[in-house]
Amino acid sequence: MSEGRGIKIGNIILDGDLVMPAVAGYSDVGQRVLAYRYGASLAHTEMISAKGLVYGSDNTEALLATDPREKILAVQLFGSEPEFIAKAVKHPAIAKFALIDLNFGCPVPKIVRNGEGSALMRDPVRLKEVVCAAVESADKRPVTAKIRAGFTSCERNAPEIAAVIESAGASAVTVHGRTRDMFYSGKSDREIIKKVKESVSIPVIANGDVTDRDSYLRTLEETGADGVAVARAAMGRPYIFSELRGEYPDIDRGALIAEHFSIISAVMPEKVAVNCMKKHIAAYAYGLRGGKDLKLRAFAASCADDILKVAEAFSRLYSESMV
Ligand SMILES: Cc1cc2nc3c(=O)[nH]c(=O)nc-3n(C[C@H](O)[C@H](O)[C@H](O)COP(=O)(O)O)c2cc1C
Known part of the structure; x- marks a missing residue:
């Protein structure tokens, strides 16, 4: 090995x-x-x-x-x-x-x-x-x-x-x-x-x-x-x-979601990027306490702003878990 x-x-x-x-x-x-x-x-x-x-x-x-x-x-x-x-x-x-x-x-x-x-x-x-x-x-x-x-x-x-x-x-x-x-x-x-x-x-x-x-x-x-x-x-x-690789970075999933969305938004029409991001958010929410609610909010999203608000909610959960 x-x-x-x-x-x-x-x-x-x-x-x-x-x-x-x-x-x-x-x-x-x-x-x-x-x-x-x-x-x-x-x-x-x-x-x-x-x-x-x-x-x-x-x-x-x-x-x-x-x-x-x-x-x-x-x-x-x-x-x-x-x-x-x-x-x-x-x-x-x-x-x-x-x-x-x-x-x-x-x-x-x-x-x-x-x-x-x-x-x-x-x-x-x-x-x-x-x-x-x-x-x-x-x-x-x-x-x-x-x-x-x-x-x-x-x-x-x-x-x-x-x-x-x-x-x-x-x-x-x-x-x-x-x-x-x-x-x-x-x-x-x-x-x-x-x-x-x-x-x-x-x-x-x-x-x-x-x-x-x-x-x-x-x-x-x-x-x-x-x-x-x-x-x-x-x-x-x-x-x-x-x-x-044995490294465990501290991850704010909200920031990651916002970045992921920004990268795909640069190459896809807004509607396509929003729909694409819904699947990803379901995956980002997996195993997270409160994740189910965020997933449902993502599924209801109809524009970029809705996705960014869900990303912010992920970040809030992350900040709360730090205190
Ligand atoms: C939703 C989904 C889509 C996939 N799409 C592809 C694909 O486009 N091409 C491919 O070679 N394998 C595809 N796979 C198979 C994965 O690349 C991988 O071989 C499989 O999930 C086993 O690896 P894992 O246990 O790490 O998930 C897909 C798997 C899933 C679950």
Whole structure:
């Protein structure tokens, strides 16, 4: 186990081993700026449809918004058609991203029915074509992939799939230790991540159920992985990356909410930013005494001012807890 070391992903050297993976609806530019500030070494956009991007669907622009404070710009794409993946990787909107991650783990039925996301874990030939298409189009930028343990408990083929991904030229693989049919229930299996680590020589990022320093260190130790990706536990808690490193900053969640909102407001129309912030506030309120009321107030918000008032109320709770 070697906590905190950097990872070399193609031509990029991370300054540590903590990653925030793609989280649809949550890993927006505000979440990423805060994750980087508190010690993540890599943070991804949420998954973007390669086809949607190529056809110019409406909402991709906000999803692709970035901020100069992000240490590394990393985008996640999904799709099952190599020609669309190639076009998406070459798309002008993707030019600013230094790293391209491919999603082979999404369990959502609509995505899987399209043969995308985790469906590709059942189709190694197609999956390889998709990775090759991305690598060939990426102009030397590293391409990485995110997979699950397998599709079902009888098809736990992550080690074989990771080897295919490596042979296609990818520079790292992240493994969520659940199968597709588990969605997000049950426990992430560290044993299969260890097997992936043994089957490839590119860096392996372990993912699943890391919520505190203890689970971070145990995951590194039991899997032998090069790094750890933290998704759900970072929502409403971007400062978890400091905690995983053994630092416990004093956090005024109200100030954090106001800052998060200000970052996304710079790139989204007010209404979109307000709605986006409601989900985040629910996460920021989690586990806080009085948090339920604040969450309800956020859900009733209809403009930026309402969100800022909720942020102030969080700060008041924080000040009261200090006296
Ligand atoms: C609401 C939600 C959205 C997600 N969106 C994505 C996504 O866009 N791309 C992806 O690769 N994984 C996505 N994931 C999976 C997470 O990145 C991660 O693999 C999973 O939550 C397990 O890690 P955790 O235990 O740290 O949360 C999503 C998970 C959740 C709960």
